[in-house]
Amino acid sequence: MPIEANGKTFETDEEGYLANLNDWEPAIATAMAEAEDCTLTDEHWDIINFLREYYEEYQIAPAVRVLTKAVGKKLGKEKGNSKYLYELFPYGPGKQACKYAGLPKPTGCV
Amino acid sequence: MAKKFMYVNRKPPYGTIYALESLEVVLIGAAFDQDVSLAFIGDGVYQLTKGQDTKAIGQKNFSPVYSALGDYEVTKIYIEKESLEERGLTLDDLQHLVWEDEDDDWAEKDSIRLVSRAELADVLDDQDVLLSF
Numbered sequence: 001m002p003i004e005a006n007g008k009t010f011e012t013d014e015e016g017y018l019a020n021l022n023d024w025e026p027a028i029a030t031a032m033a034e035a036e037d038c039t040l041t042d043e044h045w046d047i048i049n050f051l052r053e054y055y056e057e058y059q060i061a062p063a064v065r066v067l068t069k070a071v072g073k074k075l076g077k078e079k080g081n082s083k084y085l086y087e088l089f090p091y092g093p094g095k096q097a098c099k100y101a102g103l104p105k106p107t108g109c110v
Numbered sequence: 111m112a113k114k115f116m117y118v119n120r121k122p123p124y125g126t127i128y129a130l131e132s133l134e135v136v137l138i139g140a141a142f143d144q145d146v147s148l149a150f151i152g153d154g155v156y157q158l159t160k161g162q163d164t165k166a167i168g169q170k171n172f173s174p175v176y177s178a179l180g181d182y183e184v185t186k187i188y189i190e191k192e193s194l195e196e197r198g199l200t201l202d203d204l205q206h207l208v209w210e211d212e213d214d215d216w217a218e219k220d221s222i223r224l225v226s227r228a229e230l231a232d233v234l235d236d237q238d239v240l241l242s243f
Contacts, residue, residue, distance in 0.1 A: 057174065057177075058174050058175055058177060058178040058181075059170070059171075059172060059174045059175050060137070060175050060178055062178070062181065063137070063140070063141055063182070065141065066178075066181045066182055069181065069212070070181060073210075073212075073216060
């Protein structure tokens, strides 16, 4: 289903992931979150921005385990655990955060 | 008990789907806490060359993904010395792949191991599972 953000319409795939990575803008993340009754805080944005940087460098969406470790290194040990990430993204940090960040579904995520 | 998994890569990066498929299986398989190694033999060494540009063939350049292998705890990447030499390549033509050791204050360590054909044969002999791409 296409997503409306900032007065524009963006194509998504059948699971709601943004069809074209380059279309992404922050308003898309906000709109996707609202559709799932989630209000984005600075802590959410830290993860979303981190994922976008990771994709930019490595051309893949990291597996949750990899994300957890990398977040711990970059944002501090108290955030590098799955409890913290699942509290922010209850549908799964890989799936939900990657979706808001406009990334494809993580490789190995079923 | 972790098994030793070795992914053997023999094909150039583009033209067939083998290189990309191998990489995807490695990333998926890395979630299962096995002891994973990769070997690059023959034209497979081209998979790791620097400066790949795929614009003209209209495919995604997936070579940056190799540098994420360290994050997936894939830290043993064997390159066959003879295969490089036969193609006029040296290690300087390949990406410098590293991993960060969490137990050693995130020190960067080399993932690439340059081995002779004979040495690689011993490494292959030591594996529990060989997957050839």
